Amino acid sequence: MDLLSVSSTALYTAFFGYLLATFFFGATIRDKRTDQHRKKRTMERIAFSLTVAGFLAQLVYFITRWIASGHAPVSNMFEFVTFLGMALVLAFIILYAYYRLNFLGLFALPIAMIIIAYASMFPTEIAPLVPSLQSHWLYIHVTTVALGQGILGISFVVGLMYLIKVTDQSRRTKQNFWLEFVIYILFLVIGFVAITTTFNAMDYEATFEYSQGNNTVTTEYHLPPIAAPNGGTLITEGVMEPWFETPAWFQGEDAGRKFNTLIWSIIAGSIIYLAARLIFRKRIGATIQPLLRNIKADLLDEIEYRSVTIGFPVFTLGGLIFAAIWAEIAWGRFWGWDPKEVWALITWFFYAAYLHLRLSRGWHGEKSAWLAVIGFGIIMFNLIVVNLVMAGLHSYA
Amino acid sequence: MKEIKCECGHVNPIGTVLCESCGKPIEGNQHIDGNDKKRLLNMRYDGTARRSQTFNKTFIDKVWAFFSSVKVGVWLIVLALIASILGTIFPQEQYIPINAPNRDPAVFYEAQYGIFGLIYYQLGFHNLYSSVWYMILIALIGVSLVICSLDRFLPLYKALKIQKPKKHKTFLSRQRLYSESENVTDEELKLVKERLAKMRYDITEENGNLLAEKGRFSRWGPYVNHIGLIIILIAAILRMTPIFYFEEYVWVREGETTVIPGTDGEYYIENIDFIFDVHDDEKFAEALEKEGMVPSNYQTDLIVYRADTPLPGAEPELKPILEDSVQMNKPLEFDKFTIYQSGYQLNEFSSMTFAIQEKDNEENDFGSFTIDLTNPESEYELDNGFRVVIDQYYPDYYLDENGVPASETNYPRNPAFVFLVYPPDENAPEISFVGIGRNVDATGENNYKLGIQDFDMRDVSGLSVKYDRSLPFFGIGAAIFMIGVIQGMYWQHRRIWINPNNGKVLLAAHTNKNWFGIKKEIEIAIKDTNITMVEDQQELDKSS
Numbered sequence: 001m002d003l004l005s006v007s008s009t010a011l012y013t014a015f016f017g018y019l020l021a022t023f024f025f026g027a028t029i030r031d032k033r034t035d036q037h038r039k040k041r042t043m044e045r046i047a048f049s050l051t052v053a054g055f056l057a058q059l060v061y062f063i064t065r066w067i068a069s070g071h072a073p074v075s076n077m078f079e080f081v082t083f084l085g086m087a088l089v090l091a092f093i094i095l096y097a098y099y100r101l102n103f104l105g106l107f108a109l110p111i112a113m114i115i116i117a118y119a120s121m122f123p124t125e126i127a128p129l130v131p132s133l134q135s136h137w138l139y140i141h142v143t144t145v146a147l148g149q150g151i152l153g154i155s156f157v158v159g160l161m162y163l164i165k166v167t168d169q170s171r172r173t174k175q176n177f178w179l180e181f182v183i184y185i186l187f188l189v190i191g192f193v194a195i196t197t198t199f200n201a202m203d204y205e206a207t208f209e210y211s212q213g214n215n216t217v218t219t220e221y222h223l224p225p226i227a228a229p230n231g232g233t234l235i236t237e238g239v240m241e242p243w244f245e246t247p248a249w250f251q252g253e254d255a256g257r258k259f260n261t262l263i264w265s266i267i268a269g270s271i272i273y274l275a276a277r278l279i280f281r282k283r284i285g286a287t288i289q290p291l292l293r294n295i296k297a298d299l300l301d302e303i304e305y306r307s308v309t310i311g312f313p314v315f316t317l318g319g320l321i322f323a324a325i326w327a328e329i330a331w332g333r334f335w336g337w338d339p340k341e342v343w344a345l346i347t348w349f350f351y352a353a354y355l356h357l358r359l360s361r362g363w364h365g366e367k368s369a370w371l372a373v374i375g376f377g378i379i380m381f382n383l384i385v386v387n388l389v390m391a392g393l394h395s396y397a
Numbered sequence: 398m399k400e401i402k403c404e405c406g407h408v409n410p411i412g413t414v415l416c417e418s419c420g421k422p423i424e425g426n427q428h429i430d431g432n433d434k435k436r437l438l439n440m441r442y443d444g445t446a447r448r449s450q451t452f453n454k455t456f457i458d459k460v461w462a463f464f465s466s467v468k469v470g471v472w473l474i475v476l477a478l479i480a481s482i483l484g485t486i487f488p489q490e491q492y493i494p495i496n497a498p499n500r501d502p503a504v505f506y507e508a509q510y511g512i513f514g515l516i517y518y519q520l521g522f523h524n525l526y527s528s529v530w531y532m533i534l535i536a537l538i539g540v541s542l543v544i545c546s547l548d549r550f551l552p553l554y555k556a557l558k559i560q561k562p563k564k565h566k567t568f569l570s571r572q573r574l575y576s577e578s579e580n581v582t583d584e585e586l587k588l589v590k591e592r593l594a595k596m597r598y599d600i601t602e603e604n605g606n607l608l609a610e611k612g613r614f615s616r617w618g619p620y621v622n623h624i625g626l627i628i629i630l631i632a633a634i635l636r637m638t639p640i641f642y643f644e645e646y647v648w649v650r651e652g653e654t655t656v657i658p659g660t661d662g663e664y665y666i667e668n669i670d671f672i673f674d675v676h677d678d679e680k681f682a683e684a685l686e687k688e689g690m691v692p693s694n695y696q697t698d699l700i701v702y703r704a705d706t707p708l709p710g711a712e713p714e715l716k717p718i719l720e721d722s723v724q725m726n727k728p729l730e731f732d733k734f735t736i737y738q739s740g741y742q743l744n745e746f747s748s749m750t751f752a753i754q755e756k757d758n759e760e761n762d763f764g765s766f767t768i769d770l771t772n773p774e775s776e777y778e779l780d781n782g783f784r785v786v787i788d789q790y791y792p793d794y795y796l797d798e799n800g801v802p803a804s805e806t807n808y809p810r811n812p813a814f815v816f817l818v819y820p821p822d823e824n825a826p827e828i829s830f831v832g833i834g835r836n837v838d839a840t841g842e843n844n845y846k847l848g849i850q851d852f853d854m855r856d857v858s859g860l861s862v863k864y865d866r867s868l869p870f871f872g873i874g875a876a877i878f879m880i881g882v883i884q885g886m887y888w889q890h891r892r893i894w895i896n897p898n899n900g901k902v903l904l905a906a907h908t909n910k911n912w913f914g915i916k917k918e919i920e921i922a923i924k925d926t927n928i929t930m931v932e933d934q935q936e937l938d939k940s941s
Contacts, residue, residue, distance in 0.1 A: 068680065099913065127684035128676035131695050131725035212496075249510055298935060302913055309886040309910060313879065321875045330726050332644075332737035332861050334871070337526045338492065339485045349478040356471045359441060361431060390485065 003068040004126065010061035011082070015116055017054025018089065018109045021047045025105035029291060047105055048096065055093060058086045069126040072139030076127060077387065080142065081119030084383070087143075087150025088112040091307065095154055099303055103295050108157045114186060117193045137326035144318025145344075149379050151311030152351070158304040159372030166297055166366055169286035175366075176285055182373055183284045184273055191269025192261070199223050206239040208232035208256070219257050223264045229256025250389075258388055301365055304372050305358060312351050319344040339390040343382035350375050405565070410552075412451030415444025417556045420568030437934060438571040440907050443560075445552035449544075465548035470541040477534050484525035487517050539630045546623045553616065562601045562608035564894050569905035572894075574916065574931035581902040585926040586895065592922040593893065607895040616909065618885020625878030632870035644863035646739065650747070650771070651855035654702070654715070657734075657862050664734070664862075665702040665715055671856035672696040672722075673743055695738050696724045697858040701731050723860065733864045740859025746770050746809040750851040751831065753783055753818065756843055765850050770809040782821030785847070789815035794832050808857075818845055891915045893922075904931055 024047030028040050062083070065073040073079040092108040095101075129138070160182065167176045199222055206221040210232035219229060228234065228242035230250070246256040273284075280287040323344065324334035335341060354371045357363040401409045407418035414426045415438065422432060422444075429450045430439035438444070449465035452458040463469055487510055493500050499508060502523050506514035521528055569575060590607060594600055598609035635641045645659045649668040657664040674694035676685060685691060700720045704713035723729040729736045748769050755761035766777040766785060770792065777785045791804040794813035802813065813832030820827070830837040831847050838846065891908040893915075904923075908915040912933070919931055 070680075123684070123687065125683040125687075126681060127688065128678060128681040128691050128693065130692055134693075135726040298933065299913065302911070306911060313882040313886060316882065317879060321879065324871075324875075328865075328868070329728060332728065332735070332739065332863055334868075336491075337484070337489055339488075342481050342485050342526075346478050346481050349474050349481070353471050353474045353478070356467050356474070359467055361435070361439065386485075390488075 003064050007061050007064040007068060008124070010057045010064065011116075011120075014054045014058035014061060014086075015113060017050050017057055018113050018116075021050035021054060022106060022109045022113075024050060025102050025109070028102040029106065029294075044100075044102055047102070051089065051093060051096075051105065051109065055086065055089050058082075058089070062086065065126065071129055071134075072143070073126075074139060074142040074146065075129055075133055076122065078119050078122040078124050080146065081122070081383070082116055083143065084146045084149055084153075085112045085116035085119065087146040088115065088153045089150075090147070091151040091154045091311070092157075095303060095307060099299070101295070101299070101303070103161065103292065104154075104158065104303070106291070107161050108154060111153070111157050111186075114189050114193075118189055121193060121196045132330050135326060135330065137322065137329065141318060141322040141326050144314060144322055146318075148311050148313075148315030148318050149383075151307050151314060152379060153376055155304045155307040155311065155372040156376030158300050158307065159369035159376075161292060161295075162297060162300040162304060162369040163366065163373065164285050164288050165292040165295065165300065166369075167285060167289075169283060169289055176283060179285045180283050184269070187273040187276070188265050188269035191267070191272055192265035194272065195223065195264045195268035196261070204239075206234060206236045209235050210256070219254050221257055221260060223261060225260055226263050227256060227260045229254075232256060255389070297365070301368065304369060305364075308351060308354060308372065308375075312355065315351070316348060320348060339386050340382065343378070343386050347375070347378050347382060350378055405561075405563075407559075410446040410451075412446035412448075413444065414439075414446070415568065416565070417443075417445065417559055418561045419563060419565045420444070420560075421565035422567055422571075432571075436571065437573055438568065440572075440909075442549050442553050443556045445549075445556045447548050447552055449548045461544060461548070464541045464544040467545065470538070470545055473534065473538045473541055477531075477538060480525065480531055480534060483522055484531075487514060487523070489525065490523045535630070539627060542623045542626055546620050550617075550620045557613060557616065560608070561606075562603045562894065562896070563606040564896060564905070566896075566898055566903065569894055569896060569903045572905035572907050573912070573935050574906040574919070574933060576904045576929040576931045578902045578904065578927055578929040579900070581927045585928065586902070589895065589922050589926060589928065592924075593918075596918055596921070598891075598893070605897050607893075609893040609895075610891065612888045612890045615885055615888035616890045618881050618883070618888075620881070621884060622878045622881025625874045625876070625881055628874030628877060629871055632867045632874055635870060636865065636867040641866045642864070643734075644861060644865075646859065646861045648740075648742075648857050648859050649697075649699070650745070650857045652747075656704075662706070662713065663704055664732075665704060666736075666860065666862075667700040667702065668858050669698040669700060671741060671743075671858040672698070673741065673856065694724060695741055696722050697738055697860065698722045699729075699736075699858075699860075701736075734862050735864065737861045737863070738858070739861040742808060742810070742857040742859070744810070744854045745857050746812050747853045747855045749812065749849060749853075751785075751816075751847045752850040753779070753785070754846055754848050756838070756846045759846075759848065763845070767851075768814075770812055784819040786817040786819070786826065787814055788817050788828070791832075816847055818843075818847065820845065886910075889914065891918070893919065895928075902928060904928060906931060 024043050028043045028047060062073060065079075074083050088108065089112045092104060092112070096104055163175075163179050163182075167173075167179050169176055204222055204224065206225050207218055208221065208225070208229050209216060209218050210229045211217070218235070219232070224240040225234065225242040227244055227246045230246050230248045232242075232245070234242065246259045250256070250259055276284060323341070327336065327341075328334040350371075354368070354375060357371070358368060400411060401413060401423055403409060403416040403419060403421055403423065405416060405419040405421065407416055409417055409423065412426065412429070413423055414430050414432065415422055422438065427433040430441065430444060432438050432444075447465070448458075449462040453462055487506060488494070490502050493502065493505050497505055497509070499505055502518055506518040506523060508514070510517065517523060525531055586605075586607070590600055590602075590609075593609040596611075598611045601608040601610070643659065645657060647655055647657055647666065649655045649666050651668050651671055654665050654667040656662055657666060672694060673692065674696075676691045676693045681691075699722065700717050702715035703718050704715055706713045719729070719731045721729055723736050723738045725738045728738075748767055750765055750767040752765040753763040755763075763783055764779045764781055766779060768774070768777070768787075773787060773790055775787055779785075789802070791802055791813045792809040792811075793804045793806040794811045795803060795805050797803045811833055813830070813835065816829045816831060817826035818829055827843040827845060828839050829843060829845075829847050830839060831849070833849070836846060836848070889908050889911045891906070891914075893906045894904070896903045904919075906915055906919060916931070916933070923930065
């Protein structure tokens with residue numbers, strides 16, 4: 001077996017490990033009675049061991065892929081997002097070792113799994129590095145950023161748990177609407193993974209041709225075209241005709257294909273979400289809420305704050321300082337107001353504001369939990385929208 | 398207003414909220430930290446007297462009070478955040494794509510984004526981050542940093558220095574963690590003390606009153622990191638001056654030597670060779686098939702010269718001072734400058750040689766001439782009497798929207814010419830259009846044609862040459878910032894007070910973060926004693 005297949009097997013193993021661990025963490029919650037205490041401890045140990053085993057498997061993926069490609073596997077969307085999932089798990093392991101909160105596993109691991117599944121929708125073959133990426137700073141900068149974002153990711157997970165726990169679900173309010181909206185977005189990601197996997201398995205392909213500047217370029221859709229590229233002509237025969245064209249003001253490389261994927265994700269995610277609503281007959285937030293009954297809101301609030309205090313310096317170091325050092329070496333300027341850089345600064349501003357707000361009364365608890373959720377939203381925006389939509393120096397994937 | 402003497406005997410400065418020594422809330426000042434409306438005391442700055450909360454008479458007092466507010470600081474951060482977002486809606490001027498039909502910002506934004514683009518451009522958002530108002534916003538954050546820190550640091554430092562182990566009962570009972578215990582023996586207290594010391598608490602004891610404290614230095618973290626930020630902001634100002642910052646961009650063609658602009662003719666760069674490599678490793682085959690060609694190396698082999706001009710106006714003498722290669726991610730240093738590999742242009746034509754041939758019999762050759770494309774002459778005369786005049790020269794030929802020949806750039810990437818050929822002793826020229834793969838006889842009556850006999854190509858390397866003496870300041874600022882945030886966030890200031898009071902033992906504790914951690918330590922310290930575990934009096938858990 002060659003190194004790359006070892007690597008991808010290890011990644012599957014890791015994913016499976018996290019999945020099993022989630023079930024075992026779930027099992028610890030059901031047993032509340034004291035006579036079940038011993039059993040609970042066993043479940044807890046199994047769950048945590050599975051998480052660590054999964055993490056080690058992912059480490060094997062990382063190292064073998066590094067050896068196979070000759071560079072740190074953090075150089076494109078698949079590799080980076082996978083690593084972000086791994087960083088989230090690492091952050092979870094560290095915080096779990098301290099707080100021993102089983103619920104955290106029940107929420108953090110699925111989020112990590114969604115992230116890893118999302119990553120594997122991008123091209124997974126090993127790719128060579130362009131000259132600007134050929135530097136040791138690639139792994140120093142990128143891994144530190146991912147670690148910081150992973151730790152901040154925990155504050156999102158815990159903030160979400162806090163909101164699910166405290167939000168009044170007895171009637172419709174602004175709070176539970178927006179909470180449901182955040183949950184819905186997670187469903188969209190799942191929808192994206194589901195629909196992409198389905199059509200990939202079918203080897204679906206539709207090719208378009210369109211002009212870009214003075215050149216004619218082609219793009220391959222792997223999902224049936226609802227939105228064609230702007231000014232594009234379908235050249236594959238026997239596939240669905242597009243319904244409309246992507247508006248011209250959509251920017252970035254291959255905007256039409258990405259817009260089409262977004263539409264499909266919304267359709268698939270909405271169907272899954274509606275199905276879940278039909279099964280549970282109440283908001284998803286309300287469905288999960290009883291699980292969190294026995295957990296102290298105070299403790300959640302504290303873990304959320306602490307993960308920001310731990311993650312913020314790491315993020316600053318990786319996302320701003322190491323980033324600047326590398327930019328100085330590669331481009332001769334440590335700061336250039338490239339969209340990616342600006343959004344790193346925006347993230348930094350946001351968490352700086354969070355940390356200052358925590359000084360005042362009235363910004364603990366619910367408000368602060370919302371901020372933690374929004375903060376991670378900004379990180380994801382920088383990762384997904386800025387890379388894929390805005391043109392800039394970091395558009396690698 | 399006068400200084401306030403507390404019942405414990407300590408004299409506090411005006412505006413003190415909690416007595417610096419015993420912590421008793423000082424009457425009339427409780428509104429300052431909002432203690433009048435809450436059960437728990439606000440321990441943010443240990444209830445010290447801050448200038449901003451104390452004086453509010455003169456203009457300076459008001460400015461000081463304004464900028465020392467964390468609320469104002471947060472608002473400034475939020476405004477900077479929103480402003481920064483605005484700048485990413487459309488690309489900034491320097492990031493207008495190279496392949497845009499028209500890169501002039503006055504045209505680009507409206508053409509590309511319609512009315513919103515036009516508004517964006519007119520508001521100056523295409524250069525947002527160098528706009529005056531954005532810089533003012535950042536500067537205001539700087540002012541806020543300084544004033545906030547000064548307002549709090551000194552009083553806090555003083556209060557923590559003179560605090561006493563004996564605290565007023567009100568102070569203790571209004572802490573978040575508090576318990577009262579009875580029947581506590583001296584042995585037990587001694588045990589607790591030893592355990593706390595073992596957990597690396599500093600113990601201060603006075604008449605049986607105990608203060609266990611650790612991690613006080615983490616309280617200075619915010620002030621340290623703010624100093625780091627201030628240094629960074631100062632460095633950014635320094636960088637705007639030519640003493641600290643210099644940058645020039647220079648295109649050098651292979652084989653050419655070019656003066657580095659901005660150095661008063663002191664330095665020259667010669668481009669020996671530009672190297673452009675692509676990946677061809679077997680292991681990347683799949684990715685390469687998908688993505689096409691992926692470059693693996695941009696490199697310029699170059700020589701840097703220093704010019705010695707013995708006499709003003711004389712030809713400079715070039716002395717080589719550096720012969721090396723510069724690559725992407727491997728900049729090159731000489732004297733105070735650093736050279737970066739920043740751009741390239743492959744396969745530019747440097748010269749073309751044309752042969753005059755008989756139109757119907759190319760074997761019949763009437764001689765040839767060579768055009769130096771960077772410096773073409775207007776007329777070439779051959780020994781046999783043929784004369785060729787360059788009527789039009791398109792260095793980078795294309796047909797524009799109206800089908801009219803034009804040049805896309807000024808660089809000879811796809812040269813084309815309209816030649817007027819005067820055969821010997823003829824006054825009426827023949828008109829020929831010649832380009833790469835093109836040879837047009839417009840009138841159809843020509844007897845001669847011009848064929849491309851030979852050409853030379855070369856690459857052009859884009860190098861940026863710069864120095865940035867502000868870098869050490871940025872480095873120091875960033876290092877201090879990191880030390881400050883780590884100091885403030887990875888350690889916590891924990892205090893535990895144990896005070897005997899009317900036969901009872903009062904235990905209270907405070908930490909600036911990680912309450913879970915301090916509770917665990919208290920549990921360990923009071924294990925198997927009569928001291929009651931502290932109760933968490935915070936009220937986030939109303940429901941449970």
